[in-house]
Amino acid sequence: MPKISVEVPGELLADLDTHVGEDGKFVNRSEAIRASIRKTLDLLDEIDDRHGRFERAGIGADGTGGESADDELVDTGDTDGAAGNE
Numbered sequence: 034m035p036k037i038s039v040e041v042p043g044e045l046l047a048d049l050d051t052h053v054g055e056d057g058k059f060v061n062r063s064e065a066i067r068a069s070i071r072k073t074l075d076l077l078d079e080i081d082d083r084h085g086r087f088e089r090a091g092i093g094a095d096g097t098g099g100e101s102a103d104d105e106l107v108d109t110g111d112t113d114g115a116a117g118n119e
Contacts, residue, residue, distance in 0.1 A: 049062060049065055049066075050062070052065060053065055
């Protein structure tokens with residue numbers, strides 16, 4: 034698995050840490066960050082789908098789309114530059 038390095042503001046890291054550990058939702062920071070990235074990407078895919086920017090060519094084996102080698106997003110050619118704007 035590739036590793037990345039990012040700078041994170043202290044208050045964001047402190048907030049993240051409240052959700053990590055024995056009493057938290059995540060075992061460690063890496064798990065929490067991966068889950069957050071997955072959720073953000075799923076939301077961005079939904080926004081793109083609503084705006085007709087992409088069509089889903091396949092659905093992931095788990096039904097969420099995006100985790101399978103058979104899953105492919107097809108660019109429909111929308112280049113208005115409004116990615117992420119609702």
